[in-house]
Amino acid sequence: MGPAAPGSPSGEGTTDRTASGRATIEEVAAAAGVSRSTVSRVVNGSTAVSPHALAAVQDAIARLGYAPNRAARSLALRQTHAIALVVPEDTRRFFGDPYFGAVVAGISDRVARSDYILNLLIASDDPGGRMTGFVRNGGVDGAIILSHHNSDAFVDRIVEAVPVVFGGRRTNGRDDDWLVDVDNVTGSRQAVDHLLATGHRRIATVTGPLSMAGAVDRLTGFRERLAEDGLEPFAEIAGDYSEASGVRAAQELLDRAAEPGGGLPDAVFAASDLMARGVLRTLRGAGVRIPEDVAIVGFDDSPVALSTDPPLTTIRQPMHAQGEALAGVLIDRLTGSAPPHRTTLGTELVVRGSA
Numbered sequence: 001m002g003p004a005a006p007g008s009p010s011g012e013g014t015t016d017r018t019a020s021g022r023a024t025i026e027e028v029a030a031a032a033g034v035s036r037s038t039v040s041r042v043v044n045g046s047t048a049v050s051p052h053a054l055a056a057v058q059d060a061i062a063r064l065g066y067a068p069n070r071a072a073r074s075l076a077l078r079q080t081h082a083i084a085l086v087v088p089e090d091t092r093r094f095f096g097d098p099y100f101g102a103v104v105a106g107i108s109d110r111v112a113r114s115d116y117i118l119n120l121l122i123a124s125d126d127p128g129g130r131m132t133g134f135v136r137n138g139g140v141d142g143a144i145i146l147s148h149h150n151s152d153a154f155v156d157r158i159v160e161a162v163p164v165v166f167g168g169r170r171t172n173g174r175d176d177d178w179l180v181d182v183d184n185v186t187g188s189r190q191a192v193d194h195l196l197a198t199g200h201r202r203i204a205t206v207t208g209p210l211s212m213a214g215a216v217d218r219l220t221g222f223r224e225r226l227a228e229d230g231l232e233p234f235a236e237i238a239g240d241y242s243e244a245s246g247v248r249a250a251q252e253l254l255d256r257a258a259e260p261g262g263g264l265p266d267a268v269f270a271a272s273d274l275m276a277r278g279v280l281r282t283l284r285g286a287g288v289r290i291p292e293d294v295a296i297v298g299f300d301d302s303p304v305a306l307s308t309d310p311p312l313t314t315i316r317q318p319m320h321a322q323g324e325a326l327a328g329v330l331i332d333r334l335t336g337s338a339p340p341h342r343t344t345l346g347t348e349l350v351v352r353g354s355a
Contacts, residue, residue: 023064023065023066024066025039025040025043025066027064027066028057028060028061028064028066029060031060031063031064032053032056032057032059032060033056034053034056034057037335037336038053038057039057039060040335040336041332041335041336041337042054042057042058042061043115044114044115044116044331044334044335048332048335048337048338048339079141080138080139080140080141081115081116081117081141082116082117082118082119082139082140082141083111083116083117083118083119083140083141083142083143083144083327083330083331083334084119084120084121084134084135084139084140084142084143084144084162085104085107085118085119085120085121085143085144085146086121086123086131086135086143086144086145086146086155086158087100087120087121087122087123087145087146087147088123088145088147088148088149088154088155089122089147090122091122093241093242094122096242096274097241097242097272097274098273098300098302098303098304099272099300099302099319100146100147102302102319102320102323103146103167103319103320103322103323103326104120104323105320105323106319106320106321106322106323106324106325106326106327107144107323107324107326107327108323108327109320109323109324110323110324110326110327110328110331111327111331114327114331116141116331116334119139119140121134121135129154131154132154132157132158135158135161135162136157136158136160136161136162140162141162141163141334142162142163142164142165142330142333142334143158143162143163143164143165143330144164144165144166144167144326144327144330145158145164145165145166145167146166146167146168146326147167147168147212148166148167148168148170148212149209149211149212150170150171150172150211150212155170163178163330163333163334164177164178164330165178165179165180165326165329165330165333166178166179166180167179167180167181167322167326168180168181168182168212168213168214169181169213169214170213171211171212171213171216173213175341176341177341178329178330178333178339178341179341179342179343180322180325180326180329180343180344180345181214181322181342181343181344181345182214182317182318182322182344182345182346182347183344183345183346183347184214184217184218184221184347185217185218185220185221185224186221186346186347187218187221187299187315187317187347188217188218188219188220188221188222188225188269188271188299188315189221189222189224189225190315190347190348190349191222191269191297191299191315191349192221192222192225192226192269193225193349194297194313194349194351194355195267195269195295195297195355196225196229198295198355200266200267200295201231201266202234202263202264202265202266202267203226203231203233203234203265203266203267203268203269204233204234204235204236204237204253204265204267204268204269205219205222205233205235205236205237205268205269205270205271206237206238206239206245206246206249206268206269206270206271206275206276206279207219207236207237207238207239207271208239208240208241208271208272208275209238209239209240209241210238215241215271218271218299219236219271222269234265235252235253235256235265237249237252237253239270239271239272239275241271241272241274241275242274242275242278243274243275243277243278244278245275245278246270246272246274246275246276246277246278246279246282247278247279247281247282248278249270249275249278249279250268250278250279250280250282250283250286251282253265253268253279253283254282254283254286264283264288264293264294265294266293266294266295267294267295267296267297267355268294268295268296268297269296269297269299270296270297270298270299271299272298272299272300273298273299273300273301273302273304273305273312273314274300274302274304275298276296276297276298276299276304276305276308276312276314276354277298277304277307277308277312279296280296280308280312280354281308283296284309290310290354291310291353291354291355295313295354295355296312296313296354296355297312297313297314297315297354297355298312298313298314298315298354299314299315299317300314300315300316300317300319301314301315301316301317301348301350302319305350305352308354310352310353310354311352311353311354312352312354313349313350313351313352313353313354313355314350314352315347315348315349315350316347316348316349316350317345317347318345318346318347321345322345325343325345329343
């Protein structure tokens with residue numbers, strides 16, 4: 001009897017062999033005793049795999065010498081194995097705010113453990129539709145959208161085209177959105193708790209841009225916690241998370257204090273560390289003592305918090321962990337898992353010299 005023909009029962013394993021003789025994903029699945037989708041999840045770095053299945057697949061991959069044929073798989077499944085990180089902000093804010101660096105580092109670390117590559121797309125708007133067209137025309141398999149505003153209409157066109165995970169909820173979002181957020185309401189309540197516990201009653205806030213749900217939530221928590229003690233905000237001044245808006249807010253407080261019968265608050269909660277730094281430096285420049293005259297609390301616990309004199313008391317949000325979770329949820333979606341629609345991370349008060 002001659003040698004078994006390819007595909008015959010005695011041609012062991014040849015049915016699914018590639019033309020180059022490499023093992024296929026089907027052979028790995030058979031050797032590991034799992035489904036093809038489980039092997040795909042392991043290859044793509046998904047966490048939605050049991051330890052037993054993970055060990056079995058890794059052993060089968062090692063024994064068979066399996067290596068994913070990315071080009072063939074992409075052509076067959078119309079996949080690029082690329083993920084877009086879409087940031088609807090201008091480049092000055094993106095590169096000037098440490099928040100983005102920390103979140104992107106988390107996203108990159110998680111993507112590096114998968115079979116995907118990361119594309120960064122920065123645009124404050126998309127008037128020509130170039131970025132949206134790139135995503136909609138098959139440039140990526142999915143997208144993470146970070147720092148979105150309710151005026152970013154092009155975001156909906158991306159959601160229609162590919163799986164999307166949002167960094168923070170949308171003010172005009174839908175119940176079936178996938179998102180990873182921090183508990184902004186609780187974070188701002190923690191800030192006010194600390195200020196009230198240290199004897200402050202005339203508390204002002206500098207808000208983030210209220211076109212963003214996270215900024216609305218931080219203002220909500222601020223108002224709610226004051227109301228529980230029967231207090232009204234001393235002032236609510238609009239900011240945009242930038243240091244420059246913190247400077248403007250502090251100058252507004254100084255101008256109000258100079259009016260007949262005016263005075264300064266005894267504390268300020270700024271909805272970002274950059275704004276808090278702008279407030280602190282401006283007030284100190286005007287001769288106001290921090291924290292003796294005015295206590296200041298920020299939000300983020302970015303490196304900015306250690307750059308001030310005195311260092312900032314602030315609310316720590318887990319920015320790197322948020323980035324990892326954003327990438328993890330999207331990769332799970334792309335590899336056939338069913339991650340939760342909502343992932344909410346906690347915040348923590350960090351007490352330093354400013355309050």
